[in-house]
Amino acid sequence: MVDDLYQETILDHSKRPRNCHTMDDANRQAEGYNPLCGDKLKLFLRVENDIVQDVSFVGSGCAISTASASLMTESLRGKTRAEALALLDKFHDLLTTDSPVTKDLGKLVVFCGVREYPARVKCATLAWHTLKSALTADVPDPVVTTE
């Protein structure tokens, strides 16, 4: 059923994305682009002492990519860089493997339905790829694409 994909939380975050604004005092940012569907996203981070203090995004995309970006911003605050990147790996596993759903994903488990929709994995991971780029790139404003 399509409801397994578009769970209530996902619909809610796609219609009312949280932390959806630019950030003047960001010290890291990156752009993500999914050429296949035209989704665009700009991510802003304020990282101090290796801890994500604040995170926000702007962009346009489908319900899955918008909700994913919104829920990602909610789950990153207070995490160290290493913790944030570890969460990305777990999130990726949630979408692409049959591994059992782990508790430490928190609200992000609502994306487990994406497993059944391989064509939509890129939508759900765009924000996370952009996060990885923002946290690890050598250049100040990197641009990533899902292709």
Place this chain on the structure above:
Amino acid sequence: MSTLSSEITAGFDVERVREDFPVLKQTVHGKPLVYLDSAATAQKPSCVVDAIRHFHEVDCANIHRGVHELSQRSTAAYEETRIKVKKFLNARSTQELIFVRGTTEGVNLVSSSWGRHNVKAGDEIVISAMEHHSNIVPWQMLCEETGAVLRVIPMNDRGELILEEYEKLLGPRTRMVAVAHVSNALGTINPVGQIIEMAHNAGALALIDGAQSAPHIHVDVQALDCDFYAFSGHKVCGPTGIGILFGKTELLNAMPPYQGGGDMIRTVTFAKTTYADLPYKFEAGTPNIAGGIGLGAALDYMTAIGLDKIAAYEHELLVYGTEKLLQIPGLRLIGTAREKAAVLSFVMEGIHPHDIGTVLDREGIAVRTGHHCAQPVMDWFNVPATTRASLAFYNTVGEIDALADGLRIVKEVFS
């Protein structure tokens, strides 16, 4: 059923046509398949599948090489397709017809072979605002290499080319005008006869991207007087990986080979190679023999039904579909040209095309979502992407109703 749909059914036996397409008789996610993505690739009738199977099971051999029976049979079957294409496009001769992988390779052959020898710095290539990437990028590459300039014919809000602006772009530096006959993203049928004439009056050549016209419109390359015309086999119910480039003999003769290899040569020594005559000069290496044979079967099939009948039926479907979709609140059609092929490209307020596509897929309905390899078109209409339902002669009014019902479900999910 409305009056309109019964009129359509009376004139065209779509149920009988559908019997020829086994792929249509399946369910997807528990629902009958509604295939509305024929502009991406058309489905294949049994006769095409049978022809390819027959080649592999009975006649399989390389062409133009062996004296043995199988090679003669496969050569004859492959070359028979060229004769069928000659009729299909009303070319003057089979030597004007080059087998290529598809429209994209056809355009690349011209931009590479003709382009590099005829285009210099400061020359101009004219394309249009509604081109598929395959009729943009090869010319951009040529321009980058030679220092030529790419000029773009603009379009209006309906998605029609503005010919007055096109006239202004033409000049003594114009070498080539390359435009789509039918837009894949919008469905617009361009007045290519007039566009070609205007190009010729300016001393330029004209290439027509026929990927979306060959399946839907009776094309006559002599009447159009185009210099080049390319189309893909898989969009006319043939297999993928095969297509045709038509070029006028004198132009093809003056062009250097595109690729070197076997089959395109007359003699080879380490000192010098002489090239084969047309069309083989442009056909290096063992080609897609099965594909060529499958294309022949597809053209027989389309011709037997009749392109004019196909066009008339599809137009009725388009009229019906347009009316149906416009009844859905918040839906906006992208591409409302007065001359239009059966393409329904649209956006829905507040709902991304990918989400629309996923929900429709769960209803068994196959549509294309995205930029349709025409990003400049999306930018012009200021949308990131559209949902596109593209119709073929095997579609029914019932399937259009299913699409409309599916879109109502989409609205419920995202309300």
